[in-house]
Amino acid sequence: MQTEAKQGWLASRMPGMSCLCAMLRERRAPGASWLAVLPALLGVLLAVLLASGAVLSVYYNPRQAYASLQGIAHEVRGGWLVLSYHQIGASLAFALLYLKLFHTVLVRGYRAPAEFGWMLWVKLLAVLLLTGWLGFVLDGGAGGYWSLFNATGAAMTLSGFPGAVAMWFFGGPVGGATLARLLVFHVLLAFCAVGIILMARAATRRAQAVPQGRLVAFWPVYAAQYFAALSVLALVFAVLLGFAPHWGLGAQNAIPASTMVVPVSISYPWYLTPVAGLAGVFSGVAGHIWAVIAAVAVLYALPWLDRSGGAPPGRFYMVLTWLLGLDVLALGLVTAFPMGSGLPELLTFWFFFHFLVLTPLVTMMEAA
């Protein structure tokens, strides 16, 4: 009684509050899958990233990036833990987002009326990729420096509107102040990601069919499921934190950036490797940048590339989607451990072929 009176008091004074409370009190169909928990877990990880990032930003010095991070690890009390929270939080956030996207493609969860939610998830991918790359660059390590060097070099050759955007973003070729600038974007984009994830969740839920039949309350049925999922995530987090804090991050960025020593090849954190591999296939002035934009664009266009109408996913489509998942995984692997020429080209070709040719064809066939 007491709390409800308070909620009413707040809801009548602050628009949107009733909406938040309704989200928690809303009754749902029983028996939702574990995968429905992913957005909430992603939100928790983003909160971890924002909190640890807030601490790091107090001690981080973009003009002496490497030294200040070394200071955080050596001098700041508990700094090594906070740094690990940030690194592992990023790793796991990407893992969950990739899982979420893969599952949505697999079950065709992107079709109307869920296409708006899907577009938000793809936007989240774009924003997190950019944020993650900026984080990699902000390390002040050898890999990040040369990746930034190449990116600004390519961006400065752009002209017209893209050139103006690139100039505004990077402020010119790499210099002493570039990282200070990119730090602002890193933080800004992280906050954007929080907004996008809230919107994506709301849109995805709205798109779901209105539940029929017996309904259950969030408390305690779904609260128990969320809590169980969260404790498993915390367990994975703890394993990485204690025993593999640098898993998938590579040793190259532990070397301070040097303008004199050009690495033979840049090694990226695991979650950027598929994108780096895809970008590396296209050469030329801004080929890398356009390749990444194109890859996100085909994902974005998926609701329209799918010609199935309302038909449920067929077996062949499922097989192809698993193949696509393996394709992206392999693209990451061949980027991290370069082997045999021609492989990245083949895998990149398959990525675009899957979306632009196979998806329309197969969905049309299976719907017929």
Place this chain on the structure above:
Amino acid sequence: MMRRFFAPLLAVGLLAGVAAHAEDTLSPLRFQSAGTFGSIDLAAAQRGFAVYQGVCASCHGMDALHYRDLQALGLTPAQVAGIAASVKLSDGSAATPDSRFKEPAAMSMSGAVPPDLSSIVAQRAGGTDYIYRFLTGFGPAPAGVTLLPGSNYNAAFPGGQVFMPAVLHDDAVTYADGTKATTAQEAADVAEFLTWSADPNLSARHAVGLRAVIFFVFLAIVAMLTKRRIWRQEG
């Protein structure tokens, strides 16, 4: 069934525990810092600092460290003050415990610059083991290998030719704890010291990690069981 599974595990664990306390860690080579539950061998790291200070510091800096950080290796504040006082900084004054490790004069050997060693273990594939193999990898070049002028043969270094000379030899330093300073001992000790400097919180990380993992294993089990019970009742 469970006991049959765990008994051999327990035996292996006990054996490993015994090995950890054995005196000889050189044959076969093993680092206390290695492995999932490894921790820094403080005595070895102290000796390793002596090797660094006596042999490597003339060429390599370690700019992430202050002399006071050595207290984490078990040195007393008085010992640290003594070490710092014996270091003459480039402006002629004596170092204090709050000074950073002295930077050696800039140098290059045939164009190769000695890298800072603070985080070298994190920067090289193979970590601690690689540093040991590198420091003990010097030797005469095998037939058929022609060395560049000024370079030395090193079996562990990628490409086999390095511009750092072989600097370790038996009794290159005298250990305060009486350990015999063989080349291998010096290399292993300095490798452990460099492992500590690259990750000063290695021991704490493993301890915190183990406790957190145990806690969350139990929490996850309880949460899963609770969820199943609630869903059986209500779902």
